[in-house]
Amino acid sequence: MWQAYEMPTSVEEALAILARYDGRARLIAGGTDLILELQQGKRQVECLVDVTRIPGLDRIERQGDWIVLGAGVTFRQIKDSPLLKEHARLLPEAAATVGALQIQTVATLAGNVVNAMPAADGSVALVALDAEAEIAAQQGRVWKPVIELFRGPGESAVDPSREMLTAIRFPVPGPRHGSAWERIGRRKALVLPILNCAVSITLNADHRTIEQARIGLGPVAPIPFRARETEAFLVGRPAEEETFTQAAEIAAGEAQPRSSLLRASKEYRTEVLKVLVRQGLTRAVAQAQGMS
Amino acid sequence: MEVKTYPLTMTVNGRQVTVQVEADELLVDVIRDRLGLTGTKIGCNEGECGACTVIMDGQAVLSCLIPALRAQGREIITIEGLSDGETLHPLQQAFVEHGAVQCGYCIPGFILSAKALLDVNPHPDREQIKEAIAGNLCRCTGYVKILEAIEAVAQRTDG
Ligand code: FES
Numbered sequence: 016m017w018q019a020y021e022m023p024t025s026v027e028e029a030l031a032i033l034a035r036y037d038g039r040a041r042l043i044a045g046g047t048d049l050i051l052e053l054q055q056g057k058r059q060v061e062c063l064v065d066v067t068r069i070p071g072l073d074r075i076e077r078q079g080d081w082i083v084l085g086a087g088v089t090f091r092q093i094k095d096s097p098l099l100k101e102h103a104r105l106l107p108e109a110a111a112t113v114g115a116l117q118i119q120t121v122a123t124l125a126g127n128v129v130n131a132m133p134a135a136d137g138s139v140a141l142v143a144l145d146a147e148a149e150i151a152a153q154q155g156r157v158w159k160p161v162i163e164l165f166r167g168p169g170e171s172a173v174d175p176s177r178e179m180l181t182a183i184r185f186p187v188p189g190p191r192h193g194s195a196w197e198r199i200g201r202r203k204a205l206v207l208p209i210l211n212c213a214v215s216i217t218l219n220a221d222h223r224t225i226e227q228a229r230i231g232l233g234p235v236a237p238i239p240f241r242a243r244e245t246e247a248f249l250v251g252r253p254a255e256e257e258t259f260t261q262a263a264e265i266a267a268g269e270a271q272p273r274s275s276l277l278r279a280s281k282e283y284r285t286e287v288l289k290v291l292v293r294q295g296l297t298r299a300v301a302q303a304q305g306m307s
Numbered sequence: 308m309e310v311k312t313y314p315l316t317m318t319v320n321g322r323q324v325t326v327q328v329e330a331d332e333l334l335v336d337v338i339r340d341r342l343g344l345t346g347t348k349i350g351c352n353e354g355e356c357g358a359c360t361v362i363m364d365g366q367a368v369l370s371c372l373i374p375a376l377r378a379q380g381r382e383i384i385t386i387e388g389l390s391d392g393e394t395l396h397p398l399q400q401a402f403v404e405h406g407a408v409q410c411g412y413c414i415p416g417f418i419l420s421a422k423a424l425l426d427v428n429p430h431p432d433r434e435q436i437k438e439a440i441a442g443n444l445c446r447c448t449g450y451v452k453i454l455e456a457i458e459a460v461a462q463r464t465d466g
């Protein structure tokens with residue numbers, strides 16, 4: 016499958032190894048998706064560069080106006096993080112729905128983003144937090160919006176044979192903010208989602224109308240989807256059931272889930288999508304109002 | 308390019324071992340084929356069933372998805388490391404007493420998932436136990452007796 020295995024202890028060393036292999040090596044973090052893709056022959060590499068021994072990449076911390084997660088942060092750490100539970104509850108909620116505990120223990124959020132699957136729970140969650148990712152290449156480091164990194168199913172703008180996603184950050188949400196993660200699959204563990212939905216809401220000072228809304232959905236498009244029409248509709252409207260029901264219709268209209276042989280029909284997914292959006296809005300608003 | 312080999316040193320069931328492994332070997336294969344510890348099972352070989360669960364540095368992981376070389380310097384516990392000679396580990400004993408074992412293929416994985424939980428949380432509730440074993444599939448027992456066996460150990464006050 017692969018001919019060499021390297022374990023660098025710094026980002027610079029990892030990049031240098033990638034450069035030496037000139038496109039024939041690839042970074043591996045948790046590897047829960049990558050190992051399967053390599054075994055099934057969907058990807059080929061000469062060398063795997065294991066980044067899990069690079070110190071300092073496993074931090075979740077607040078830096079000024081940002082919450083920053085190092086590239087080594089696993090779903091298990093996210094699920095248990097008090098900082099994330101306080102400021103962005105949808106992320107620990109999403110992490111808890113990834114695979115099963117044994118997967119959460121090794122799989123990383125950064126790997127989830129680079130793997131670029133449209134259903135990826137971590138990626139869909141980040142889209143609703145307006146997250147950015149730091150990309151390190153030999154020329155230097157830049158921050159880019161996470162949503163711009165997705166090119167198509169399994170195709171990322173980050174090239175893990177030449178560069179490394181080193182950190183993820185999102186703005187610390189202000190007061191009157193709430194968020195929620197909704198997901199439906201055949202069972203609660205070890206299944207890909209039939210649909211998932213991330214909601215992030217900020218209320219106006221009156222606690223009754225919506226100031227800002229962000230909604231991520233998957234898998235309804237080749238990449239994690241942001242429901243911008245629904246978000247625009249929500250702004251300024253009263254945070255109440257009537258609004259949520261209308262928003263759910265708009266979301267179903269703009270997302271247009273398709274039939275998937277393995278998962279579910281278009282009709283079923285359309286109905287479920289509305290329910291998830293409504294539930295997500297209800298829970299996020301309740302949290303923003305301090306009621307949960 | 309030739310496949311490179313590397314020396315891999317890790318602690319397995321309390322004993323330090325060094326084996327020479329190829330770059331692309333997976334942990335489950337090293338455990339079973341190089342160390343002869345065949346209590347760790349392969350069900351799906353693709354991260355879907357939990358039969359290959361082992362404990363690495365205190366946490367349950369799927370050894371069919373872990374490149375063997377990642378275990379460098381780590382501490383691994385397999386099912387063979389649980390009993391004390393002829394005396395079964397409390398979880399093993401409880402599985403026997405509660406009739407939680409049928410064909411047995413999934414059982415090492417379940418016991419290690421349960422042990423990883425009890426080691427950090429000796430008295431979990433039912434939901435916590437379910438969460439810990441949700442990544443383990445069993446085609447025989449229907450799970451109820453497995454849950455009961457783990458609960459019985461979790462309710463013991465002597466730890
Ligand atoms: S054999 Fe590893 S999860 Fe099935």
Ligand code: FES
Pocket residue numbers: 407408409410411412413414444445446447448
């Ligand atoms: S006892 Fe047969 S699979 Fe669990």
